[in-house]
Amino acid sequence: MELRQLSYVIQIAKEKNFSRAAEKLHIAQPSLSQQLSKLEQELNVMLFRRTTNSVEPTEAGEVFVEKAQHILDAVEQLRQEMDDMAQMRKGKLVVGTLPITGAHILPLVLPRFGEQYPQIEVVLVEDTTSKLEQLTASGGTDVSLLTLPLIDANLSCEPYMEEEICVAVPKNHRLANVTEPIELSELKDEPFIALKRGQGFRQITVDLCAEAGFIPNIVFESTNIETVQALVAAEMGIAFVPNMLIKTTSSDYSPFYLRLKSHPTRTLVIARGKGRYLSKAAQAFIETLKETIQEHTH
Structure with a gap:
C-alpha cells in the first residue's frame, strides 16, 4: 500500500467517475484503474462498485476512504511540522549540563539563543557526568555540556x-x-x-x-x-x-x-551520541555557545 494509492481512492470516491478522477490526479485513466485493482487485490476486498454510469464505494470502501483521509491529513501535518523544524520556526532541544557549567555558562548562552530562536523550547537536564554520558549516548539529550575525559566510547565531542x-x-x-x-x-x-x-x-x-x-x-x-x-x-x-x-x-x-x-x-566540550542525527536547532545551539564563549573570553 502506497500513499499515492490512498489519494487515488479518495479522489475516485469524490468524483464517482474514473475519467474525472484521473483528470484531477493528472494520470491516465488506465493507470488509475490498474492501481485500484492492485490495491483491492492486496487488501482482498472490493472498494468500489462499478456501474455503467458511476462508481460507488462499498462499505469497505467508505471505511477505507475515511481512514485514508486521516492518514493523508496526518502526513501533511507531519510535513508541515518537519518544515517548521527545518526552518526553526518551532522545535524542542534537550540540553544536558553539569551543575557547575549550568550555573555559569548557560546564563550567558540561553538568553542569546532564546532571542535568536524564540520558538525553540529548551529543556535542561542537570546530572552527574556518568549519567549525562549515558543519556547523551542513548539519545536522551540532543547535546550535553561535559568535560574531558569522556568515558563512553559512543560519544563524540568538540571543545569550546x-x-x-x-x-x-x-x-x-x-x-x-x-x-x-x-x-x-x-x-x-x-x-x-x-x-x-x-x-x-x-x-x-x-x-x-x-x-x-x-x-x-x-x-x-x-x-x-x-x-x-x-x-x-x-x-x-x-x-x-x-x-x-x-x-x-x-x-x-x-x-x-x-x-x-x-x-x-x-577542557569543556559539547558532546553528542556518535552517528546520531543532529538537528538544526542543536547545530544552532552549538554555534551560539561557541560565539558567546569566544566573546566572553577575549
Missing part, C-alpha cells in the same frame, strides 16, 4: 573552552595570601574536599594529585561545588575548583584562591 584549575584554601590557611603560584606537591598532606564519584571534577582532583605523586586525603564529599567551597571557607579542608567559580568579591564566607605553577586546565 579551556579553563584553568585553581586551589581554594581557608582564609587562615598557611598558604593564604600567597600571591605567587605554588607547587601542587605542597598540598600532599592537606585534607581535601571533593565532589562525589561520578562527577567529572572528582576525577580531575584525583588525576591532578596523582600527577604530583600523591593520593588525596578526601575528608568530605559533596554533590555540589558550592557546598565544597563553603566547607573550605569553614576550614574543613582544601579543594580544587575551576576558575569560573572564583568569586570577584571577598567575604568572610569565601575561600582564598591559589594558582598552581603547572597551570592545570580542564
Whole structure:
C-alpha cells in the first residue's frame, strides 16, 4: 500500500467517475484503474462498485476512504511540522549540563539563543557526568555540556573552552595570601574536599594529585561545588575548583584562591551520541555557545 494509492481512492470516491478522477490526479485513466485493482487485490476486498454510469464505494470502501483521509491529513501535518523544524520556526532541544557549567555558562548562552530562536523550547537536564554520558549516548539529550575525559566510547565531542584549575584554601590557611603560584606537591598532606564519584571534577582532583605523586586525603564529599567551597571557607579542608567559580568579591564566607605553577586546565566540550542525527536547532545551539564563549573570553 502506497500513499499515492490512498489519494487515488479518495479522489475516485469524490468524483464517482474514473475519467474525472484521473483528470484531477493528472494520470491516465488506465493507470488509475490498474492501481485500484492492485490495491483491492492486496487488501482482498472490493472498494468500489462499478456501474455503467458511476462508481460507488462499498462499505469497505467508505471505511477505507475515511481512514485514508486521516492518514493523508496526518502526513501533511507531519510535513508541515518537519518544515517548521527545518526552518526553526518551532522545535524542542534537550540540553544536558553539569551543575557547575549550568550555573555559569548557560546564563550567558540561553538568553542569546532564546532571542535568536524564540520558538525553540529548551529543556535542561542537570546530572552527574556518568549519567549525562549515558543519556547523551542513548539519545536522551540532543547535546550535553561535559568535560574531558569522556568515558563512553559512543560519544563524540568538540571543545569550546579551556579553563584553568585553581586551589581554594581557608582564609587562615598557611598558604593564604600567597600571591605567587605554588607547587601542587605542597598540598600532599592537606585534607581535601571533593565532589562525589561520578562527577567529572572528582576525577580531575584525583588525576591532578596523582600527577604530583600523591593520593588525596578526601575528608568530605559533596554533590555540589558550592557546598565544597563553603566547607573550605569553614576550614574543613582544601579543594580544587575551576576558575569560573572564583568569586570577584571577598567575604568572610569565601575561600582564598591559589594558582598552581603547572597551570592545570580542564577542557569543556559539547558532546553528542556518535552517528546520531543532529538537528538544526542543536547545530544552532552549538554555534551560539561557541560565539558567546569566544566573546566572553577575549
